[in-house]
Amino acid sequence: MKGFTKRAILAACVGAAMLISAGCGFNQNAQNTQLTYNGSSTLAPVISKIATDFTEKNKTWSHADSSLPDKDITIYVSSGGSGTGIKAVIDGTADFGLVAREVKDSEKAKIKDYNEIKVGIDALTIAVNPENPLYAIKDNLTKEEIIKIFSGEYKTWNQVDPSLPNQEIIVVTRDLGGGAHEVFQQKIMGSVEVTKDAIQAPSMGALVTKVKENPYAIGYASYGMLGQNKGQIVAFKVDGVAPTDETITDGSYMIQRPLLIVGKGNMGGVADAFTKYLKSEEGRKVIHKMGFVPVN
Incomplete structure (x- = not known):
């Protein structure tokens, strides 16, 4: 797989969402070693690039955080639009939705323990x-x-x-x-x-x-x-x-418009480890390099 590490799988599929078991959204436990992101075609390439850097740097989750399993990092990123990302979280076909607009109250109401992370502004x-x-x-x-x-x-x-x-x-x-x-x-x-x-x-x-x-x-x-x-x-x-x-x-x-990652409940486990990297100086540099305005 040219361009990918042997220990990590990163997929960016424009126009179609991957139907993968979603686990527990934000409520990741220590044994869950796979993350799935789906949604905005604007935000997906950004998350894909940051995920590539993260997997190449760490190879395994335990290297990123010693409390996590010594398992290969697996992060899937796919795109199909902001609405698709929200629907994927609602339906449980992705852990996180990528959204490049404000999330409507009617959409938030359909996501149990709604939570969001603002990573940038477009x-x-x-x-x-x-x-x-x-x-x-x-x-x-x-x-x-x-x-x-x-x-x-x-x-x-x-x-x-x-x-x-x-x-x-x-x-x-x-x-x-x-x-x-x-x-x-x-x-x-x-x-x-x-x-x-x-x-x-x-x-x-x-x-x-x-x-x-x-x-x-x-x-x-x-x-x-x-x-x-x-x-x-x-x-x-x-x-x-x-x-x-x-x-x-x-x-x-x-x-x-805001660039958001939405999901269910509080973060933990592998989701927390990747999100910390995404919000770090290294992640912010990628967001800015790709032409967007990062936020703290």
């Missing part, structure tokens, strides 16, 4: 190809302009500004039932629906690819993706505020 940036004609003349969009573009009220770029070409605006979104779109709908669109002509991308990576490929496309790219695709996509300021670590942390950039 933002949705209004992103285009660097050769986009609008970006050539200005770097700021008002909330009202964004609504008109994403709702389809503006159908061509010259409707945004008469100096621009009479080219169709290609709106790219995540799937409308996903966590990213919920955040965008809440923070920007309000009661106005996104145009039915929008291309719905199955993952944030697919959304960014569509924007990179077409100078007439526009989408809401994750802040992490913006950092990972420097020079290939660029972001507008929103109401005069650029997305930066500082503006996301202080809340002045409005389109932001």
Whole structure:
């Protein structure tokens, strides 16, 4: 298995959740040596990378914590969206759900002894190809302009500004039932629906690819993706505020969302050992390197 240690198994499967016996969620006992995470396609690669580093460093759980069994570290990470992650915890098909939005009260009510860990903050940036004609003349969009573009009220770029070409605006979104779109709908669109002509991308990576490929496309790219695709996509300021670590942390950039790990009850055993590493300086460095803002 190229890229993996012999003692550790780390799986990242985009688009489908692994159906694995979930154990007791957060209530891990000392004999449980397997962890499963499922959910957000934004957060899954981050947890996957941190899990890889953790397993390569420690090999066995006892090396990470002497009170734990001398067993190989096994961590599964899969993605299928924030809603899928929450459902996996509810259904018991994963120990932890990866969620890139606020968890609804109705969802919390379905998870016995609900608990969550906030590992970082992401933002949705209004992103285009660097050769986009609008970006050539200005770097700021008002909330009202964004609504008109994403709702389809503006159908061509010259409707945004008469100096621009009479080219169709290609709106790219995540799937409308996903966590990213919920955040965008809440923070920007309000009661106005996104145009039915929008291309719905199955993952944030697919959304960014569509924007990179077409100078007439526009989408809401994750802040992490913006950092990972420097020079290939660029972001507008929103109401005069650029997305930066500082503006996301202080809340002045409005389109932001938490990165959460949710589960049942109090942590213990192997879950506690991995979470301590995830929240350590080493884990925080990975979160930041992948383009997100870590939290204490």
